[in-house]
Amino acid sequence: MNFDLKKITRPNIWNLVPYSTARDEYKGKSGIFLDANENSFGSPLEKDYSRYPDPIQVDLKEKLGKIKGLRAEHIFLGNGSDEAIDLLFRSFCEPGVDNVIICTPTYGMYEVAANINNVAVRKVSLIPETFQLDEQAVLKAVDDQTKLIFVCSPNNPTGNIISNLSILTLLQNFSGIVVLDEAYINYASSPSMIPELLRFPNLVVLQTMSKAWGLAGLRLGMAFASEPIIDLLNKVKAPYNVNVLTQELVFEALDNLSLVNNRIKETVAERKKMATAFLSFPFVKKVYPSEANFLLVKVDQAQQLFQFLQKNKIIVRDRTAVSLCEGCLRFTIGTPNENSEVINILKSFEA
């Protein structure tokens, strides 16, 4: 693998001179700030939001970095992981020319972001039933125009971890970027691949505050990568992409690591309980092993079950139309009470 960041970056992005914010020029915290055309009289609210947020989120990155074992220079923060995904396309993929590989069935946003950016998508199927990577098929789909390979682990909607060995094979044999989406890694029994960033300059790891941290409404996604890749993403992003409230509230939330870890344990225990409970129903054909906060369940008459659940105000994700997930519904793991209620209602479903 000979990775050359300049070679895979769009030339206009490589040469881009980023927008320089007013605060880039003065680092002091006190003073009379008349440089950004903000409203010095303040906000019409109890709390003052009249000042622009820190464009590179220094305090938040430092605190996050301690938890993740990374220096701030290796961290990009965005308006959800979705922003990081979009920025990867905009930084590396020339519209109408380049392509990316996704390993299906997987998270839908990779393809949507590709379509928005007019970038071709090459779909390589995961191995049926085990949903593991066919790394030789993935590498065979690569050509000179392939810039990104997306791997989601634990994978959505299947729930399984992708074997580390096959991800390493991609990293070793692909001279573009492997984007490893670890949105659900906190629920998995195997660790994050963040430590591999030291060995592989072509690895980008995505994580999010939306799942295990329970902060989906605040929109904070993270990308971890080499410093030059992070610099590129920072250059392309909107200058003030993470708002003041999000930065403050996530900063505060990070003090509650043990609470979050306890809830992860409880979710994993509920996942086991739910998997067993599902299997007791005659209309359940298979519960796929999951290392995430959801279960993919194969049932008889999936459409009818989906409608039945919805009538009973239980909303799950219908994956029946997804190739290799035929007949499957995806159930997020709820609270113990919610889960018991789901099981109770399922008792009255007649397939």
Ligand SMILES: *Cc1c(COP(=O)(O)O)cnc(C)c1O
């Ligand atoms: C939920 C999810 C995310 C999170 O996206 P955000 O924009 O950070 O909320 C990312 N990747 C996958 C695979 C997901 O399922």
